[in-house]
Amino acid sequence: MKLIIFVRRGCCICDKLKNKLNNLLVKSNLKIEEIDIDRFDLYQDRFKKYNLEVPVIALQKFSSDEIIELPRVSPRLKELQLKNWLRKNIGNALNKEFDL
Numbered sequence: 001m002k003l004i005i006f007v008r009r010g011c012c013i014c015d016k017l018k019n020k021l022n023n024l025l026v027k028s029n030l031k032i033e034e035i036d037i038d039r040f041d042l043y044q045d046r047f048k049k050y051n052l053e054v055p056v057i058a059l060q061k062f063s064s065d066e067i068i069e070l071p072r073v074s075p076r077l078k079e080l081q082l083k084n085w086l087r088k089n090i091g092n093a094l095n096k097e098f099d100l
Contacts, residue, residue: 003030004067006037006047006056013075014055020082021057028100033060059093068093 005021007014021032037047037054050056055075059068070089077085083100091098 004058
């Protein structure tokens with residue numbers, strides 16, 4: 001499974017969340033993929049719906065192209081709070097218990 005984070009280059013909120021996620025997921029089997037929504041050469045307008053929403057976190061199973069958006073995350077969460085938020089929302093998205 002892949003954790004996707006939609007970001008905008010130079011966004012300090014996006015950068016802080018990416019750093020927290022990288023610290024949390026070092027020992028996890030989740031892989032993080034970052035998508036810069038301003039990369040017209042790669043994504044055209046596919047992810048423009050996130051224009052005013054970044055950072056946005058979503059899940060994608062390796063065997064599927066389906067992207068499951070997670071609820072909006074507060075950028076003020078501490079690492080433990082973010083871990084609990086991920087556990088709860090990934091579990092809800094997958095309809096099963098999930099542990100990091």
